[in-house]
Amino acid sequence: MQNILEVKNLSKQYGQQYALRDVSLSIRKGEIYGLIGKNGAGKTTLIKVITQLIHASSGSVSVFGSQTSKEWTEALRKTGSVIETPVAYNQMTAYENLSYCCKVHQIDQPDQLIKETLAYVGLTDTGKKKFRNFSLGMKQRLGIAIALIHKPELMILDEPINGLDPLGIKEFRNMIQRLNQELGITFIISSHILSELYLVASKFGIIDQGQLVTEFTKEDFDQASEDYIVLKTSEPEQAASLIQEKLHYQLKDADKAGELHIMAQEQELNAIVRELVLANISISGIYAAHKDLEKYFTDLVQ
């Protein structure tokens, strides 16, 4: 697989403050790359440098193999982006906005293309409704449609999930996966919530205080994440000694008092309950858990 984007040792300073510090990453064709970081971590700055909206203080960016700044600018024609908020004309409908974009891109006879693009983003039925009356989710979709109209190979979306409700997030996920699978579009999607990107992205980069802390694929994450059993009890000491000494399970750190985290799989839960009951140890709750994505993320950036 070829690299569509290569960022090397990129830094951006505002006075003494680093918005980006020595960031290097590469994105391969066909990937959906989730760029995850807290507010102020540097996501938008990285995206703005890649799309030439701002200049880096040092480092290099290569898009579609570009070697010079001019080639980089040309390569951005094969890129579509929605950065910060989706921009469209308030007084125009979805169709009219896309029709206007087609004029700008000098696309002749755009009717079929506009209809196809609206179908891809799920805005076929918005009729005469004007952009100013769209919901946030609809605005995001039209932003993506505008970025899609010239058939880019790479799409860069800055916080597209912000403010969407769970149904909106699910629809967004389906849309991105269709565009990725059917049209082969590579994506970079930023978010401050790892779990929202978990189901859509194939690779993740965690950015904190301007630095790329780690990168991992979805498979890496699934292998590293562990199953465990949470036991809530008013007798944690007795429960701990039974679980460790008699049942030979290990315990891992639990944050809450009266809660034990047992290194065991879901299918072992019944056997553990049986032993606790036999030993007369109170159980106020017991359930199987999976390492929490947000906890994994906060552990990485603290």
Ligand SMILES: Nc1ncnc2c1ncn2[C@@H]1O[C@H](COP(=O)(O)OP(=O)(O)OP(=O)(O)O)[C@@H](O)[C@H]1O
């Ligand atoms: N024009 C600017 N002048 C000074 N500092 C800036 C400027 N733009 C960004 N910064 C700082 O750079 C850092 C990174 O900001 P950036 O907007 O890239 O973060 P982000 O990860 O996109 O956050 P958010 O999720 O809040 O958009 C922040 O500390 C921000 O205050």
